[in-house]
Amino acid sequence: MDSRTFLTSDHDPSSKAVWDADSERWFTRAELTRSMRSFSDKLPFTRKALGFIFALNDAASLIAYLGSIECGHAVAMLDPELDSPLALNLIRRFQPDFIVAPASQALDSGISAQYSATALGTQHVLLCSLRPGRCEIHPDVALLISTSGSTGSPKLVRLSWRNLQSNAASINQVLLNTDLDRAMLTTPIFNGYAQSLVHTHLAAGGSFVLTRHRIVTRAFWDIVREAECSGIGGTPYFYQALDRLDLDFLRVPQLKKFVQIGGRLAESLVRKFHESATRRGGSLHIMYGQAEATARISGLPPSMLPAAARSVGFALPGGRLSVEADGRCCGPSQEGELVYEGPNVMMGYASEPLDLAAGYELGGKLHTGDLGYYDDRGLFYVSGRRARFVKVFGWRISLDEVEELLSDAGPVAAVNENDRIVIFCEERQGPTPDIEGLSARLHIHPSGFELRKVSQIPRLANGKADYHSLLHNSSRQ
């Protein structure tokens, strides 16, 4: 477990590793390794450094990511379209030793004065701090993922090499991934799901495809066909789109392995895609996970479909799921908080540079904040969320941060209603919260939000908004 690489394994160095649709070329394992070295040679640091990568779905961003972590640095993967005040806020807070960003991304002059810039090809730029090494980083930290990417949450999940490698190995075991697998990425690579595809396919000897085209375009599916992808996956939203596009129309018969992540898919669509995957000699894998557990926690064996369509299956090999309520373990069918134990449980969070030095704070045990139960067969079910996060169109958004972004307009309360964010504001208050502006800053389609006016936001004794009564009263109207 100590080897810090996904690439220099027993796999053939001349085998294909990644197709970059932007530059229309394959990178073999050997070429990828070479490019990673040539990137890390540009990093002048003598000790473990912190990097921010504002990553596009292209080879240069991938190489910067893999090159940084494989030579021992810690990297936060971030949205290149992050609203610039939010990005600046993150940079000011953590003062990364280096930044990789699209060349088109304008940085505040106050910040760029503290870095020296080198071009990485034509589309990216590498910024290295003129005063590096200002914070201590635990030697095990490899990857940092934002808990709420589009709000630019400064709360980052700290993942170690052990986390990344153990989760990749368990996922490969469950999905039976081999050197024959080739995955199409459907989400941006700063997203945890895409990273897990990168890690698993590199570890299994397989390959994957990067593109910046959207899933609803003809170009995207032309790439899937021409690159001969065998696997694809995504959020419930991805499957809704795929349903509209019609798998048969897309002429991608070689796609056989389908993975569903990122929240519950409607049962009718689970049945439908299980059937169409089976008909083409493939399978649909329903999986459940969290960034706090690196990526995946559990998976449903396709053989249990369609009967167990509502279940998220069993814990991954090497992990253990249980249900707790009031500090006690629950029996079958009793609802409580899902608790996961395994080698892929994160080290902890980092909200400020000092946190980067901390070790494994959770002892391998994660209280997921998700509510659920298991049945007589030991199959697990997710019934709701306790934590204040919503998956809007597959994007994880912190409700507390939404409230903070709107706080200029007076008191607001943000709640989750069927995977949409309902924002309550008070009728008497001056300016109406700017929902269009919020949608623009978070890059979430405006239909993911709804504004409702109430005479007064109900409060609990501790002064916090009474979310329960807000939703209850407003849904009765």
Place this chain on the structure above:
Amino acid sequence: MIRRQTARQSKLIWVTSRDRLQSAFRRGLALPKTLDVSSVQANQTRTWDSVGHLQLVVAIEDEFGVRLEPADVVELTSFQDAEAILRRHGRWTDG
């Protein structure tokens, strides 16, 4: 042109296919009511992401009472594309 009765005014007004498509675009892509959307293109409109794309498809279907084929869905990248698709389906009555 077709005659359409608006619910609020309950009187008949003339509405062109172009007007109706404009309103479907504004609804689907959450664009301002005042914006002339006839020059809108997918790669130049922030709200026209994958989510917006499917919302737009639904808005066009609702407005014109038509079911778009998968080929229509992947081809739709501009206002002009939408007009061409509706002509193909015989739902464009402006001539």
